[in-house]
Amino acid sequence: MGYSADMKAAIGATRHVLTTLGLDGFASKEHGEHVPDLDAPLVMVACSGGRDSLALSYVASKVCAMMGLRCGAIIIDHGLIAGSDTVAEHAAQTCTEFGMNPVITQRVQVGNTGAGTEADARFARYQALWHIAREHNCKVVLMAHTKDDQAETVMMGVLRTVGLDALLGMPQYNDRGGIVFARPLLELTREQTTQICKEQQIEWWDDPTNGEQADEGGLSTDLPLRSRIRVALLPYLNHFVHADMVEHLSRSSVLAQRDYEYLQQQAQQLTEQLLVTGDSARAKWQQEGTVAVLDAKALEQEHPAMSMRVIVNMLHACNIPATSKQIEAIGQLLTNWHGQGDVWINQHTVVGRQGHPSLLVVVQQ
Template identity: 50%
Template structure:
């Protein structure tokens, strides 16, 4: 195997990611693919068959082999494009060729009711990955998002009203339903993952919904917004400002993520004292006296977290309206949320209710 600069960096980034997660096997075992003991920790890679995830799969197999850690793959077939089952099967064969085991293919049904197809597919994908990881007892699932994906995420976030969280992009590590997801490639570019695939003679699949390039005959507005940002907006900004916007946005996201982590930590401390999920018949209660003296940045994070954990659809407008029940209370009525949720104030407590059953009691 030829260890190109891109491959060496990719290996180093995956190794650092596993070290950060505290994942250890039976110790250093040298180069090459080994068969770890069946009791060794299991790391899974979410692999779509694209260049980024195939590069990550091949590199993770190398790194896990040297550490004595088991390395498997999960391929999620969304069934959204013609021939997706064939792509999933071929991707699984490639992962097995890397020495990965187990290799699991999961077909999901994407239901876009109330959300766009892209968001619905993402939700279905995470549900499948979480289910497989839980079933197999995996210590982590690796995602192949790159620096380019991070830049696109920041620009995508700026089209929405999520404040600092939009600028922070994607974190290195997240916990979802008890499963750890990590992104070791956030400091690699798409060009570098392509180079890894080329150096290892790996053929990849290009998702047609990602589109081509802006000069391939025009930009279709039927493409998802992220694809339009990738194909047209990022190249335009790079040319307009005469700087590497991918690197610039990714660095900015890392700085914003640091600040976001601090605010989240402070909000978590307040959340534990202010929120009560055992508040009578209501979904939850918020103690306004606990929150009233806190900074707006903390109050709104507590409110947003509560709505998310309660399963209530959240918007910045809803969060701000509930915040006014805390700091600008003058007897106003309940805040009507989506999907039958509402928030109303009674004395020093804000009750989060479902189907409007409790707000007037």
């Protein structure tokens, strides 16, 4: 029996991602599945035991077999929900039945940074995925985020921040220290991954914090923001505008990412022209603790859309996080300069406009 349309779409999307990353040409010219060489590249899937990641695990095991690649799975147990070890064990067993090897399960300790449980769990998860991938010489980790996840991420960005960056969502490819995290299912919906699991008789686990099992009208405000968006806000917007908001938001993210990439390329070139760091900066502006210097006079001639990104790039180069309000205040040193005081980023870092020629100086005390 041939594959369904949903399965074909998932296979095509996964194969496209792996080919884009240069992981083709490892299979013989014969069609069908192949036993990969022991030294063939290893692709690993981050599997939670949910429908999306189990569907991707199944699809990736088939695609890698077609392409002559090794395919493994990583199951991260956050230990935040009772019975999480049982869920991890079932996911590992299922992936093993798919023929994936290696299948690695790891329990992680989720810290408390004040950013929220969801953010802390995500940080711990990516740290573990990265270390496991590096340990096994795996260059690509596949993530099972779907079009629905992308729409939810965009909506979270709209609610939490401002500007173009709020619309970006998740990139399809993200290089983290030499390990590429790729998302092949961003053009597939959660309904499609559900259908793949049903067709292949794959049993999945539904995370109760997703809120999908909540009774109508009984949605708890204690659920994570993403879950409230998924269960309450997006269905309401679909009804309100009589349109598919998942499709609308996910397509918006594609266009926003294209514009963002162009602006970033232009801003990076300009930053490299105007930014001086380290010893050279201290030589140019003799002040103890100086870590970065920008030519403010030249930068204030640029369009605000560009100058603000240069400021962000400058702070990023110095590994200094800043809020949008702080960045706007630094921008005022360029566009509305009238001798105002410095902008404090934190208790140790200050940005000010000083000297002749006019310079934008970052000082850490």
